[in-house]
Amino acid sequence: MPQDHRIQPHHKSPREALHSGLRSAGTRVAEAKDLWPRPSDYAGLRGSWRRDLLAGLTVGVVALPLALGFGVASGAGAAAGLATAIIAGLVAAVFGGSHLQVSGPTGAMTVVLLPVIHTYGLGAVPTLALLAGIILVVLAVTGLGRTVDLLPFPVIEGFTMGIGVIIALQQVPLLLDADKATAESTLVSAWLTAVHADWTVAWRALAVAAFVMLVHVLGQRLAPKLPIALISIVLATVGVELLGLDVARIGNLPHSLPMPSLPTLSPQVVSALVTPxxxxxxxxxxxxxxxxxxxxxxxxxxxxxxxxxxxxxxGLANMAVGLFGGLPATGAIARTAVNVRTGGRTRLASVAHALVLLLIMVGLGPLVARIPMAALGGVLVMVASRMVSWKAYRRIAKATHADRNTFLITFGATVALDLVSAVLAGVGMAAVMSLRHMAAYTVVRRQQLPASTREGLVDLSAQDEDLRDRIAIYRVDGALFYGNAARFVDEVTAVEDVDVVIIRFHRTNVLDASGAQALKTAIRTLKRREIPVVVQGMTQAQVRTATVTGALDQDHQTRLLSEALARAVATCRASR
Known part of the structure; x- marks a missing residue:
């Protein structure tokens, strides 16, 4: 006869656990080949290599001022920023897991580096990059990269749209040919920059940027297959030269990469830099x-x-950067977006971007130095505009209130705070909303006999019919956890005029310490009213949780409803 309890998963013995662990380790080793380059990384290269090279050229030109600027902003200097973009861009393109990712120094990483440089000095940066690279390699080998798949869709969309706004705001100093205002928030910094800009100068840079954006709009409609970003930069540069406009240019560049050397790895330095x-x-x-x-x-x-x-x-990119005295690097969403939008489809585009930067450093510095900064700002504003998708927001807003709130929290935090805070805030909001849903869909309700169970139809016998109103049965469907513990206590302890209460957990999937404590509170409350409680249908794990927290003794829990009902009948008879 079927039994009214769940089939328990097999609990491994220590020897079985050891063998399972060894098999898992062997599987990870066997899968290690997936972490390295392979010929299939360049599938489709024959048909896309022209577009890839053009995309790499465009991204290289766009990445140049960003690399130089982030290097200067971190305090390590322009040469360190450019070396980071070249070395990390090349290594990550070859060894990374994305066909489209462009890596290098980023604004978010600069924010993290500033306090480290202030505390430990500039010489600690290469060691920091090397240690961070080693940690990333360990994360890759242990398979933790897939945790990003747990991020909810509204968090990803809110982050993407927020990044688009941030990219546009970061271009305000370039668009207005003004000094960047100092502020922790990009939004505040952009506002202060605009307020204090010299508009007798700013109009020229703004006109250059507007021209670039106009070329983009027309080019996307008339010739979408052409590298519009690169064309617009060339046209803007030629126009500025012919008109003799006085606008900010990229300026002089360093002429070579630094020589590789092993950074300081003394025990004192390493121990101090582990946390950063x-x-x-x-x-x-x-x-x-x-x-x-x-x-x-x-x-x-x-x-x-x-x-x-x-x-x-x-990880390998950061380790290589540490040897060349560069900055810690990461995937750069702005440059990656430019790569995708300008036609990059294989790793060749990212590799070409790094080689373009190297070529520019070695031989084309004087020409690139004449490119107006406002032209680059205009390109990035157009990239940012494509990342702000109102259609995506409308879809999410119409889905559920929880999704809309998660999206708005992530978007707002990305714009007003920083990337890490934004993701944490978005995931936190999604978690809270999920808990609310779990609590809302958990049912604590009173059940009447007869009950159809796996053992068949369970009901009181004819001689016990007089006890039907004296036995209250509650079932908990879903989860009993901290999100609904108080509601459970209120529901169960509100019962009146009964001799015994049966609480069924046969359809409870989750029971945490808070839920067990709630069960303990309900049992004690009813006991003070001289109403005993019989618990039925817990899994072995739930019994363990309940006994560890002192909610009940293991012998006081029954597996079957018929057993619980027999115990309740006996208790009723004994009390009369």
Whole structure:
């Protein structure tokens, strides 16, 4: 006869657990080949190599001022920023898990580096990059990269749209040819920059940027297959030269990469930098995986990113950067978006971007130095505009209130705070909403006999019919956890005029310590009213949780409803 309890999963003995662990380790080793380059990484290259090279050229030109600027902003200097973009861009492109990712120094990483440099000095940065790279490699080997798949869709969309707004706001100093205002928030910094701009100068830069944007709009409609970003930069540069406009240019560049050398790895330095290195590695992993996720959404026809391999690529890139005295690097969403939008489809585009930067450093510095900064700002504003999808927001807003709130929290935090805070806030909101849903769909209700169970129809016998109103049966369907513990206590203890209460857990999937404590409170409350409680249908894990917290003794729980009912009848008879 079927039994009214769930089939328990097999609990492994210590020997079985050891063998299982060894098999898992062997599987990870066997899968390690997936973390390294392979010929299939360049599938489709024959048909896309021209577009890839053009995309790489465009991204290289766009990445140049960003690399120089982030290097200067971190305090390490322009040469360190450019070396980071070249070395990390090349290594991550070859070894990373994304076909589209472009890596290098980023604004978020600069924010993390500033306090480290202030505390430990500039010489600690290469060691920090090396340690962070090692941590990322460990994360890749242990398979933790796939945790990014747990991020909810509204968090990804809110992050993407917020990044688009941030990219546009970051261009305000370039668009107005003004000094960037100092503020922790990009939004505040952009506002202060605009307020204090010299508009007798700003109009010229704004006109250059407007021209670039106009070329973009017309080019996307008339010739969408051409590298519009690169064309607009060339036309803007030629126009500025012919008209003799006095606008800010990229300026002089360093002429060579620094020589590689092993950074300081003394025990004192390593122990001091372990915690900052973990923070840098966490930011690099989060920013790279989210950037790759966004890129996957922009080019859904391509193979999705292998997150573990992406962490491996970023780890190796940071280790290489540490040897060249560069900054910690990560996947750069702005440059990645430019790569996708300008036609990049294989890793050749990312590799070409790094080689373009190297070529510019070695031989084309004087020409690139004449490019107006406002032209680059205009390109990035157009990139940002494509990341702000109102259609995506409307879809999410119409889905559920929880999805809309999660999206808005993530978007607002991305714009007003920083990337890590935004993701944490979005995931936190999604978790809260999920808990609310779980609590709302958990049912605590009174059940009447007869009850159809796995053992058949369970009911009182004819001689016990007089006890039907004296036995109250409650069933808990779903979860009994901290989100609904108080409601459970209120429901069960509100019972009146009964001799025994049966609480059925045969359809309870989750019981945590708070839920067990709620059960304990309900049992004690009813006991003070001289109403005994019989618990039925718990799993072995739930029994263990309940006994550890002191909610009930293991012998006081029955597996079958018929057993619980027989015990309740006996208790009723004994009390009369």
């Amino acid at each position: 290195a973990m923070a840098v590695a966490a930011l690099a992993a989060l920013e790279s995986l989210l950037s790759a996720r966004v890129a996957d959404g922009m080019a859904p026809q391509l193979t999705r990113t292998n997150p573990d391999r992406e962490l491996m690529g970023q």
